[in-house]
Structure formats: C-alpha cells, structure tokens
Amino acid sequence: MEKGRYSFKMLIGSILAGLVFAVIGEVLYQALKGILPRVVMAEIYFVGLFLFLGLAIWLIGKTVYSRTYKGVPMNRWAILLVAMLALTAVFELLYEIEFGKKDDAYIFVIDCSGSMSEGFIDINTGEFVPNASDPDGLRFKAIDNMLADKPDDFQYAVYLFGSEVVCAREMGPKSDGEDYPRDSNMGETAIKLTLETLMQDIKNKNTDLSKLNARVIFLSDGVSTDNVSAGSDIYKEILPVLEEYAAEGISIGTVGFIGADENLMNLIADKTGGMFVNVDNVNDLEDAMFKAGDLGDARHLLGYRNSENLNLLYAIMRILFIIGLGVVIGLEKAVICEKFLDTTAVLKSSVVGSALAGICMEIGMNGLKLPSALIRVLACILISFTLLREDFLGRNDSGAEVRRGGR
Incomplete structure (x- = not known):
C-alpha cells in the first residue's frame, strides 16, 4: 500500500x-x-x-x-x-x-420418556407438571403424515429413546411397512447417549447412509438427564458427537417440544447444519417436524456446511x-x-x-x-x-x- x-x-x-x-x-x-x-x-x-x-x-x-x-x-x-x-x-x-445428489432419507429420533405420557419437569421452575406432553401420540401421527406423499422406495428409520435407545424400525424403504413399536414411558431423557448410539450404528453400517442424503429429525420435550453428575456440562460433553455428525455430513433438525432445553436443541441443530424449531402447542407439532425435516441441503454462505x-x-x-x-x-x-x-x-x-x-x-x-x-x-x-x-x-x-x- x-x-x-x-x-x-x-x-x-x-x-x-x-x-x-x-x-x-x-x-x-x-x-x-x-x-x-x-x-x-x-x-x-x-x-x-x-x-x-x-x-x-x-x-x-x-x-x-x-x-x-x-x-x-x-x-x-x-x-x-x-x-x-x-x-x-x-x-x-x-x-x-x-452436485452428485444422493437419495433423500429420514431418521426419526423420537423422545418416549415418561414426560410424554405422564408429565414433565418445567425447565424454568424445576417443578413437575402432571400434564403429559403428547398423550395421544401425535408425534407418531406426524411421522405418518410426513411419509404419506413419499414414494414407496423412500428410505427411513425410527429410533425411540428414554433412559435407553431402541431402533424401532431399521433403515429401509417405505414399502417395508409402517408397523413398528411406538413405546412410551421409557424413563428419562438420555439425549447425549441417544446421539452417540445412532452415530455408532451409522459407523458400524447398522444404519447404512453411504448412498443416502439423510436428515435426522430429533424430537424431545425434556432436559437431558446425561449430565446428572456434579460438575458435568452437557453443552461441552455433547460437542464431540456433534462434530462427528458434521464430519459425516449428517444434519440434525431438532424439535423442542414444550419443556425442552431450547439452548441444547439449538446447539445440536446449529453444529450439524440443521434447523431448530420450538413448539409450545401439541397441535403445531406436525408443522414443526416438517420444518425440521426439510431435506433441502443446509449449505448456505452464512452457516455450517453439512x-x-x-x-x-x-x-x-x-x-x-x-x-x-x-x-x-x-x-x-x-x-x-x-x-x-x-x-x-x-x-x-x-x-x-x-x-x-x-x-x-x-x-x-x-x-x-x-x-x-x-x-x-x-x-x-x-x-x-x-x-x-x-x-x-x-x-x-x-x-x-x-x-x-x-x-
């Protein structure tokens, strides 16, 4: 100069x-x-x-x-x-x-903890609220509606979680049927364990995504119970597994339902190039899941490339x-x-x-x-x-x- x-x-x-x-x-x-x-x-x-x-x-x-x-x-x-x-x-x-776009697919990761059918702990007050978040199972009806207009060869999987994680439907085409266990009251809300388990299945090819452009739709109504030990910080502890999703090019769209930890749901979406949608009314659950499951590529100039x-x-x-x-x-x-x-x-x-x-x-x-x-x-x-x-x-x-x- x-x-x-x-x-x-x-x-x-x-x-x-x-x-x-x-x-x-x-x-x-x-x-x-x-x-x-x-x-x-x-x-x-x-x-x-x-x-x-x-x-x-x-x-x-x-x-x-x-x-x-x-x-x-x-x-x-x-x-x-x-x-x-x-x-x-x-x-x-x-x-x-x-360029070189893969076939689209969904992985639904659905909270089935006790709060969904019995009640939940309010994140702001810490008090138990006896009203269940989704006693009628509208989250599963939302999945059915999201798949209604998809072709028979559209691939999807369903994971349910509470204290443990269960693969209720392995990755496969829609034509394999929609009959899978829709359990409720599976205990607490192990969010970190759930994401780790799903990533392990992906790496072990139990859930093979090598030929798929898969979007994870993660729905929860609670606060993570993974960080119950003194001095633990779920926000820091969950980062390594989120980095694995980002490295694999897998985005996670999160739906924070009623009593969810919005900061954690937003962190999960942001770090993986997904979208966070907050829902206060059970009747809005389906629209929120559609938004979180937008299969348009999350790549954009202002954010992470997934x-x-x-x-x-x-x-x-x-x-x-x-x-x-x-x-x-x-x-x-x-x-x-x-x-x-x-x-x-x-x-x-x-x-x-x-x-x-x-x-x-x-x-x-x-x-x-x-x-x-x-x-x-x-x-x-x-x-x-x-x-x-x-x-x-x-x-x-x-x-x-x-x-x-x-x-």
Whole structure:
C-alpha cells in the first residue's frame, strides 16, 4: 500500500460500524432463520451490511472531514446497490446447488420418556407438571403424515429413546411397512447417549447412509438427564458427537417440544447444519417436524456446511463469493469517500479484508467448528475495516488533487 498518513478515525469508525451491524445482523439472523428462504436471509444480511456500512462511512466523512466533503455520486452508488442485490442472490443460489445428489432419507429420533405420557419437569421452575406432553401420540401421527406423499422406495428409520435407545424400525424403504413399536414411558431423557448410539450404528453400517442424503429429525420435550453428575456440562460433553455428525455430513433438525432445553436443541441443530424449531402447542407439532425435516441441503454462505460431498469445491466457492461481495462493499466505500480522501488504499484493503473474511468463514465454521455467530461477527469486521489516505484532501473545482500542505 502507498506510504502516507492514514485515516485513524475512518479505520476505527468503520470497524465499530461492522461490529454494530454484526450484532444487529445476528439478532435478525436468529429470529428469521428457518422462517425465510436462505437466499432471502443472505440478501438481508449482506445487503444490510452494504447499506449500514455505507451510511456509517458517509456520516463519518461528513462529520470529520466536513471541510473537504463534496457529497456522494448517487448514480454510481445505486449501480453498486443493484450489483450487491444481484450478486448476493446469484452466489447464494450457486452455493446451494447440490452436485452428485444422493437419495433423500429420514431418521426419526423420537423422545418416549415418561414426560410424554405422564408429565414433565418445567425447565424454568424445576417443578413437575402432571400434564403429559403428547398423550395421544401425535408425534407418531406426524411421522405418518410426513411419509404419506413419499414414494414407496423412500428410505427411513425410527429410533425411540428414554433412559435407553431402541431402533424401532431399521433403515429401509417405505414399502417395508409402517408397523413398528411406538413405546412410551421409557424413563428419562438420555439425549447425549441417544446421539452417540445412532452415530455408532451409522459407523458400524447398522444404519447404512453411504448412498443416502439423510436428515435426522430429533424430537424431545425434556432436559437431558446425561449430565446428572456434579460438575458435568452437557453443552461441552455433547460437542464431540456433534462434530462427528458434521464430519459425516449428517444434519440434525431438532424439535423442542414444550419443556425442552431450547439452548441444547439449538446447539445440536446449529453444529450439524440443521434447523431448530420450538413448539409450545401439541397441535403445531406436525408443522414443526416438517420444518425440521426439510431435506433441502443446509449449505448456505452464512452457516455450517453439512455435507462432505465435493468439500474442496464448496470451500473455494464460499471464499471466492465472500471476496466478491466484500469487493462490492469496498467499491461502495471508494465511491462515498473519493471526493475527500484517497481511495486507492481502500480498494486494496477491501480485497485483503474480504479474502480474510472468506477464509475466516470457511475455516472457522467447517474447519474448526467454532460458534457460527462468532465467525459472522469476525467476518463483518474484516469486510468493514476501511483504510484510507488522509494526506489526500480531495479535488478542487478543476478536478486536480489537493493534498495536505498543497493548494
């Protein structure tokens, strides 16, 4: 980059703007995740960053550099906005394309603990609530309805769990029939043990997924009883098995029903690239299971990639797409600042920052399995930081450069 005095105020201001948007964007992301299509979520997030950061830099320029501020060429800014809208949609849709797609399948993992038929312990008060969560077995009726329009060769398996785990229906085509034990009151709620048992069956080929694109639908109404020992932390202890699911490319859609530990259900879904759906009314159970079982690939620019298929290709695609969107934001910064500061450095720093953001998103999520919210915050900051030359004070009426100490 060129030698000279750089704008410390613009650098700090843009980083703070990126941080503020990251917080706002994360709140929106968590609130709308699973409600809106992923392409719409990407538009809201990246175009939102474009608009928010542009406004912040405009305010900094107008306030701090009022003596040389000359306004923004709105026609060029509008062209960049349209480009941002179009590229975000194109990149997200391209990233979601599945090459070499396998046949779809479901693995239903259904809570049959005592709370389903007798009552449950309220997670907030710790008191026993005598009303059963699902005394009529609507969760099993929901499974039947989810399979109703599937072809006869559609594959699925059913696991039931409480204190122990039972494979009630081995993986096989729908044509094998829907007659399997639908037990209730199987004791407590061993969530960690259940996920470990299913993963062991997958590794041992007892439940063979080698030719299937399987989505696990995990339904529970309770708090895990795996962490009853003093000092145990289910959130930390369950991470290794969740990493195994992610490594195998198996996503888990979770349904938190009435008294469930929402934080744990959300962690399971988030770490495996699935969707968490919370249900307070038994009549909404079927819709929730349909959402959690969405067999559309969970791969998207803003989150974990739940498949190892063509992993290197998708890794390169995400990095390049994030760089492309970051460069458009960099061009926006240049358009806003070009009348009062030198923008040569901003274009170079934007490419560097965007490349780091893309690498951060890819390695942080799919490599190191770090919390996705943290990675999105870091990516926003890297895309946002703005490095500009302060010794350049704009252009005079004839278009000539005016520098500090010059005329």
